[in-house]
Amino acid sequence: MILNILIGNHPADIATIIQGLPEEEARFVFGLLDADTASDVLVELDDVTTDKLVADLQHERLSEIVDEMDSDDATDLVADLPEEVAEKVLESIDQADSAEVKELLRHEEDSAGGIMALEFVTVWEGASVDQAVREIRAKADEVDEVYNVYAVDKSGKLVGFVPLKRLLLAKSSQKVSEIMRTDVVSVPIHMDQEEVANMFGRYNLVSMPVVDDSGQLVGRITVDDIVDVMNEEASEDIQKMAGIADEEGIRETSIMKISLGRLPWLLVAFGGQLFAVFVLRQFQVSLKQIVAATLFIPLMMAMGGNTGIQAATIIVRGIALGELGHGTTFKRLLREVRVSLFNGTVVGTLLFFAVGIFFNSQFGAVVSVSVLIVILNASIVGAGIPLILHKFRVDPAIATGPLVSTCNDILGVSIYLSLVTLSLRYF
């Protein structure tokens, strides 16, 4: 009954249904699926649900499921298994598949090699169109989606590709080398997945061949995996910017896991703010003299904080999308300075009048000049920290949130209270 309802649905939809069920029922429903459907569904499940379901499976059933998967998905699943289970699975699945998975496991998870699959159609450039079609037929079961046939020379080096449209419209006696496109874009096996994703976007591709150091064709990456990579990388960047260290799934249920992902940057900020306590302490004399000065501490921090995050976000995103050209660091900084000069002047002027009305205009002058300098400083820190990190090849996303904010809080409060102290000397 349940099975009748489920079958006919897209695997992604079955996955959604299973994710919505309590654990026991999810396990029961998943157990009803045949190995082929189960493998398609498993690929679509989120990590938390996958872990729960897989932990409970007999390794025979697991092997059946892995056998039905494409090499890249099988590798991802096996990589997440406990070592002994992984070994048992690798022993009991088809030997050729097992060899493929072992081969793919050698590559870094976040590299081209880590996301490529070994299912693709390749043909010798000297072959005929007819032979190419026969090759597709021979691999039709193994390779679900074929967009291009890759042409290689006698040594296995990638020399071109033939889109299926061309193959379909060519005469069967024509040679592959006559109809192939030679402007083939390929990626080296070690390339980082974020760069690979940027190349898909840049060149509008649906699949891309992967080559090893000698130019041999070794795998294929398809755009559906790239869409996942893009979502993953964007989520990772957004979370890092917010000071979340480990990638946190929206369906994560372990409070401990969530806490431990968020605590590190919270503690970095905590340390920075303890330092701010001692900075503020230096100004205690001034604060006692003008208690009104205390009232504007949050405002200074917030204006610096917001400006810094705005500047940092633009830089971090530009770097992530590969849109920040070389040698533009200084130009970028200058632009941020000019923007913050403008915004700082607007905010400073408004503040001057607000304070002038409710306190007095002398104090108004001090806080409005302060806010301008705080905003100016925050934009330099906000844009500068990610640019510097990027120069030293550290992912700038980690800097945007707590690091930029904490620096700006401490600097902002120091600038403001120094100016207040100075003004006490002259007024």
Added chain:
Amino acid sequence: MILNILIGNHPADIATIIQGLPEEEARFVFGLLDADTASDVLVELDDVTTDKLVADLQHERLSEIVDEMDSDDATDLVADLPEEVAEKVLESIDQADSAEVKELLRHEEDSAGGIMALEFVTVWEGASVDQAVREIRAKADEVDEVYNVYAVDKSGKLVGFVPLKRLLLAKSSQKVSEIMRTDVVSVPIHMDQEEVANMFGRYNLVSMPVVDDSGQLVGRITVDDIVDVMNEEASEDIQKMAGIADEEGIRETSIMKISLGRLPWLLVAFGGQLFAVFVLRQFQVSLKQIVAATLFIPLMMAMGGNTGIQAATIIVRGIALGELGHGTTFKRLLREVRVSLFNGTVVGTLLFFAVGIFFNSQFGAVVSVSVLIVILNASIVGAGIPLILHKFRVDPAIATGPLVSTCNDILGVSIYLSLVTLSLRYF
């Protein structure tokens, strides 16, 4: 000479070169390109460079370029032109193209209709494979990339699709209806582009047909456009979270435009912080009695701020990716509360010892209990505001940054100083 260097490069690479040149030279080099190449390059250029180059073109040249474009790209370009130039271009290009562009201009830019193209191959379900291949041949020039042939019934309603692989492996006498897949995923013409992108990711598609209200096939969206949509939407969300109202390109050069995009949320935060000034003023008596209390204002704000952003980011991202299930609002809130209880206890304990050592343990107890409550409150505000906005169908990304921060700053300072004031009464 320059042309020889450029030609043979991928249009995306030519675009990068042009973007790196000073304005005059960029215009000169772009002028050297033939209309076909120029149209491919223009599609790859960022908005700022496109605007500069297009503003300067004769409308005859512009018409030539538009004539070479696919209908979706032509529409995007024409939509950005000044009205009178757009009219001139629409008059002088091929009449059929002009009708297509006018048709596409009627759809919302951010909807399925706004990103679809009218170039696709369609065939009657009763036709033979041979006829389908002939249809592809007839449209080969017009439709660059063919992944699937769409099958329609006599009334033009979409009933299935044939991947090229199937077409290639079928016998030419077979009927389309015999080999077509009927599990076709299509999107309605009004669907928001972010939802369309999520569907591409969900169902692992490379192209998707668009249907009107009556189920008629009216267009096709390809994954390369979806990759752009995903980057655009992720950038937009990230920027909104940072309090940047208008989408700001990394290559934007107008200081005025950048400032005006960032000022609105800066001013919202400014208004909130002015309010905070008056809140703090209520506590002036307490602040005068314990000047040490002042020193911890930045720390309270920062702990609340960081916690709020962490919670809000997870919720906003989950909503954007369509991963947040229905009816899970309360569960999500509860999870955030539990996480913040844990993190707040860790931070509170550390603070208790730090303050106990440098000040006294009575005051240490007050600030550590305060920081726990501030963190707890911040997580509820951080998760709650986007969840509530989502319920009322407002994009929750706008809330993450300045809105959550400002609320948390005001509430955090109020909670902290209320507790300090209370403690003065009892100690």
